[in-house]
Amino acid sequence: MEDDLQQRMVKAILEIDEEETIRLTGKALKEKIPLEKIIDGLSEGLKQMGNLFEKGEKFIPELVIAAEFVDKAFKILEPHLSPEEEKARGWRSVKVVIATVEGDIHDLGKNLVVTMLSAAGFRVIDLGKDVDAKTIVSKVKETNAQVVGLSALLTTTMSHQEEVIKLLIEEGIREKVKVMIGGAPATQSWAERIGADAYAENAMEAVRKLKEILGEG
């Protein structure tokens, strides 16, 4: 029954069948199937989706939508999870605070990054656009986030990316977080100059780079 359940979950996820995925999750809970088995089924579905994406057989909308409803399924499980089981959920234990920096009201790129990071399983805390350094850093402290993502579309606002990093140092929490930057004027060398941990050119790359600096898996 358990193996069969996992297979059916994987199949439902790959077929982007939200209703079936939610139904199977509820049914599994009711039948007292061990939580880790249910989590495995859901995670395996997303993992296979990711593999097919890498092979060019699945595409961004499929990845995003599957991730969204798998997240709903996880929410059903959440009240029943112990902290250890919570940890077992891979990227879901990684919190990412993300914002478009002060003075910049462009957030399309940032929104795509939010969607893709969520789809990849990260827990994203989106602070929106035109956010000052203080707000960003205090949110990092408050949530114990492991990652900060900073977006800037204008050359005039990109200096605020540097400002956030300086403030993280002043507050003594720079070592606790990874900083990833992006946006049209940003480059790898800009990232290095201001002491960021990674630069990503677009949303897909943000996912890849983040996994890289966190150490895959």
Next chain:
Amino acid sequence: MNVKRPTLSLLEEDTIKDIYDAALRILESTGVEIDNGKVLELLHQNGVIIDFDKKRAKFPQDLVKKCVKSTPSEVKLYSRDGKHDLLLKDNNVYFDPGSTAINILEEGIIRKPLSEDLVKFVRVADYLNYIHVQSTALVITDVPARFVDRYRLYIVLKNSTKPVITGAFTKDGVHEMKKLLEILLDKGDVTKKHMAVFDCCPTPPLEWSEITSQNLIDCARYGIPVELVSMPLAGATGPVTLAGSIVQHTAETLSGIVIAQLANRGTPCIYGGSPAIFDMHQGTTPMGAIETMMIGCAHAQVGKFLGLPTHAYLGLSDSKTIDSQSGFESALGIVLGALTGINVISGPGMLGFESCQSMEKLVIDNELCGMALRMIRGIQVSEELLAEKLIRDLGPGGHFLNSRHTLKWFREEQFLPSIIIDRLTTSLWQEKGSKNSYQRAKDEVKRILFEHKPEDLPPDMERELDSMAEKWKKD
């Protein structure tokens, strides 16, 4: 659902009528020379005016019109696995590799092709989604000329399930090749189930050689579809004007249709061609010239006017290597041909006029074919596709990536390219080795040859085909 199919039209209907009338008058008053006594005799018995000394055949206009009428307006081509059947009619567009190249480009070297090259080429074409028809693409040089035509077909039939466009180089070629097709049909009737089309080419201006006219009546008598491939060279073996070359092409093609219909009324004939302009500086036959493509699209329009299935040679390049020229010339031809609604577009893979084939170029051209096919599906419109409600509901900001509307429509609305088309971010592209399209195509060809296994023939059919090949070698 509303959709406007984008179309290209180079000739007004009145002009097409003028071209057709001019061709009819040429066939009636001047006629064509046919270097084959049996064919002349056949025509003579059926109302064509023959001067046997001059080997000249003059065709009464009514007879030509009658023959056009008795030619089927559509041809269905069958595939071995039933998954790649095609219907040549209306504006259906299919692609096949440019055929009968005397060279192959591999690893940057242009050389004479061998049987093993054709095996590999056919397997790659078997894999590619937008190459719908096989062709006997290479003139292999490791088997004797006396049976090279049938040996090429033998290789294609063994290594692919797709239908094939082929041709005979010898007087008895059609007979032996028909036997191969019968084996594949399990002794079935080649007149009813067409898996192969034979190219038959008049010699410009206004001639039929002994072999090609013989092949033409042999195919017709067996009921095998023929593709008439007239090829005036504007300025050399045809008038320099594009209109004049189209008139000559029309006359030559019509003469082929009459020969086929008189040999066997109802023989499927594809109104094809491979005309080109003559390069006035190099003395070559540029297939990538825009005027060559214009003649190609225009002669297909004449074929459509006559209500016949059409073919043209487009999607080739005069470049000797895979470079920017090979890409843009091929793309132009493929897109223009698709917009014209030509049923069979031969050319993908081909380089150096019509002299050279390349698996790498074929893999690249496959993407162009996919894009052109997307183009002619046009912009679909309906209430759902206009997406007004979706836009209003989402409002300013946000994005559509997680909307069900996107999920439902993206595969249909977008052509999803393979790795041949580079859309990587700059940094990922660098990470993957900073490869250009030729290098990516090389990787892709290697992958296809390693991973793709064409569907096996039933063992008894394979044995029969093999024993035919053994017999030719002994003869």
